[in-house]
Amino acid sequence: MIVVTGATGNVGRALVRKLTEAQVPVTAAARRITDADVPPGVRAVAADLADPASLPGAFDGARALFLLVAGENPHGILERAKTAGIRKVVLLSSQGAGTRPEAYRHPGRFEAAVRESGLDWTVLRSGGMATNAFAWAESVRTRRTVAAPFGDIGLPFIDPDDVAAVAVSALTQDSHLGATYTLTGPAPTTPRERAAAIAAVLGEPVHFTEQTRAEAHQLMAQFMPLPVIEGTLAILGEPTESEQRVSPDATRVLGRAPGTFADWAGRNAAAFR
Secondary structure, three states, X not given: OEEEEOOOOHHHHHHHHHHXXXXXXXXXXXXXXXXXXXXXXXXXXXXXXXXXXHOHHHHOOOXXXXXXXXOOXXXXXXXXXXXXXXXEEEEEEEOHHHHOOOOOHHHHHHHHHHHOOOOEEEEEEEOOEHHHHHHXXXXXXXXXXXXXXXXXXXXXXXXXXXHHHHHHHHHHOOOOOOOEEEEOOOOOEOHHHHHHHHHHHHOOOOEEEEEOHHHHHHHHOOOOOHHHHHHHHHHHHOOOXXXXXXXXXXXXXXXXXXXXXXXXXXXOHHHHO
């Protein structure tokens, strides 16, 4: 049995599906999950990583854990996992934990706790995800417009399905123990290029407007803490060489190149129609 936390999220939902297709028993955990959110045969358990006391029921009978960075007590989560008999943890962290540790202290704390836990572990440091473009869905549907800062700065965004595929390998094989992988897409794309890829899928023009840094900051402040906003804007606007570099890790694990943003947009065209 493998426990997937954040099972209704972009990576978690894909991971539950892939494990189920591989006939691996899965417990899907999220704060407000129901049986309707998971494939047939998957056990759904409502649990909150911010409240480790809510987790033992989700951990029962499991041997491995896919863990999100959520809540403030990674040690409490991991102690309950060990008590339940879990022996392996795969952590979904952020590339920023390596490139900008001051801004990304939260995932850094989780990484440290996992490495010190006594469990077998693998850390997945994801770069920006293609699903960030869902933030544009409403404006594309209603006005055929996209607004984003730093329109011509490219980053190698990754498809969450590919992150999930790497997680399947890490959860089910022992060849990844003790590894920290940086996961990126196959090539940098700019916000302007990603908007154009969505337009190509729709077969209609999508107008791109470049936001100022201040405008982007104001919007992010509605749902992100200040240190994360600053770190995110720094990556988007002033990426380091390592943040723009295409990592070979996903290709090495998967035995194929990760999908392109255009591939992702094609699969998710309905969100933008």
